Amino acid sequence: MKKEQARQLFPFIKNGIIYFNHASTAPVSIPVRESLCDLLKEKSESKIDDYHSFLKVYEETKNLLAEFINANPDRIAFIDNTSNGLNILASGMEWKSGDRILLNDIEFPANVYPFLNLKKFGVEVDFVKAKDGIVTAEDLIENIKPETRLISVSFVQFLSGYKIDLEVLGKFCRDKNVILSVDGIQGIGAINFDVQKFNVDFLSCGTQKWLFGAQGLAFIYLTEELQRKINPAYLGWLSFEDAWDLLNYSMKLKSNANVFQGGTLNTFGIYAFNTSVKIFKQFGFERIEENVISNTKYLRRRLNEIGVNCLIDEVSDEYYSGITTFRTDDIEKLFKFLEDKKIVCSLREGYIRLSPHFYNTFDEIDFVVNSIKEFINKKV
Incomplete structure (x- = not known):
């Protein structure tokens, strides 16, 4: 199974939702829905x-x-x-x-x-x-x-x-x-x-x-x-x-x-x-981690590029997982701003927590980061 095939299993993607909240609750796939x-x-x-x-x-x-x-x-x-x-x-x-x-x-x-x-x-x-x-x-x-x-x-x-x-x-x-x-x-x-x-x-x-x-x-x-x-x-x-x-x-x-x-x-x-x-x-157990870590590295780099520091930026990427967390000014307003753009994430302990999975793409990450940048620039 390729990533694009995996993406076809999640109907919310066609509705314009970017789901970066797997550390909270998983979305229901079409095969799971049909099975039940x-x-x-x-x-x-x-x-x-x-x-x-x-x-x-x-x-x-x-x-x-x-x-x-x-x-x-x-x-x-x-x-x-x-x-x-x-x-x-x-x-x-x-x-x-x-x-x-x-x-x-x-x-x-x-x-x-x-x-x-x-x-x-x-x-x-x-x-x-x-x-x-x-x-x-x-x-x-x-x-x-x-x-x-x-x-x-x-x-x-x-x-x-x-x-x-x-x-x-x-x-x-x-x-x-x-x-x-x-x-x-x-x-x-x-x-x-x-x-x-x-x-x-x-x-x-x-x-x-x-x-x-x-x-x-x-x-x-x-x-x-x-x-x-x-x-x-x-x-x-x-x-x-x-x-x-x-x-x-x-x-x-x-x-x-x-x-x-x-x-x-x-x-x-x-x-x-x-x-x-x-x-x-079907996707491949080993390939899951490869895709997750690839997304995490890219997400962290893009956030750093717009001046956003993440938790544990300073550690080697061997300690990375699927979770990326950061804080900015007006964090609750940013959370609502992202929610309005159909970006699903979590607000935890005063931080935004992003958790994309293996089927999420760099294009989705770019949209999320650009939305965060848009919010920050509005505040300046």
Whole structure:
């Protein structure tokens, strides 16, 4: 699949909308819309209770996702959102007073509150302070203490777009027997992610942003070794090996990640995600990142050319992701100005956040940058 073919999958483009907001919510593609319409038609007219067909789609989706992040499908479970995924880890571990968890002070709250909640058990939570909006792998490593049992960090920082070096951090954590937990929602789907290469112990990621999935569907990945240390805080009927022997109550837990899928899954979300991951595969998993980073570099250069400085301009482009963030005077007025021009982006913490994906073009970037320049010149 070529970029122009991919662009045909998104009807809003023909309506003159420039969508640079994938770090917030993904647009619905035509294939996803058709997939869900077909499913609704079946469930309203014929195959109302077709669990076996769903199982085929479910297994295919998990296999596709496993290929995408280089994981064994048995190590992946579907859940409802990133926050609850991180709570599975936080609430399932056996903590003792004096254990320490290492975070940083620019994390999205979803990757903070599940661990702060453990303070009631005497767990200490340490925060690494960001420097110029950046927390590096080395910053985290330097702040590990003998009592540190777990580090949780975002693959990509939600505001600046800084991509942490998980390969360096993961190797250190594995060598020191420190659990590495990753919030992947702002990177996976835009940037290549390899759980083996990064030595990730636990991953939680929603599908509704860069992965073009639906709200209400997420997934976790965890190693077999880590799962043996987790006592699930919640169990459902599908958490057990003999789930369909309904009156057995054997209490024999599944040994794979499916133990965390205790009940009915988000069927519509999985059908949507199945379709989206197939689009990624057709385009080429490796080419996704190439296009995203190419767009980011071009966008940052064009913004710099009109006198706009971005967050993390000073770092090497190896730490770039799909997110570019900047601030100007009258930022809320600029946001409204862009909105009126059908440019969709986000206003976060007093900054404009732009997040184009692989199918966005340099022409669209030029239009966005020229619109920002127009606004600035009007203010002069």
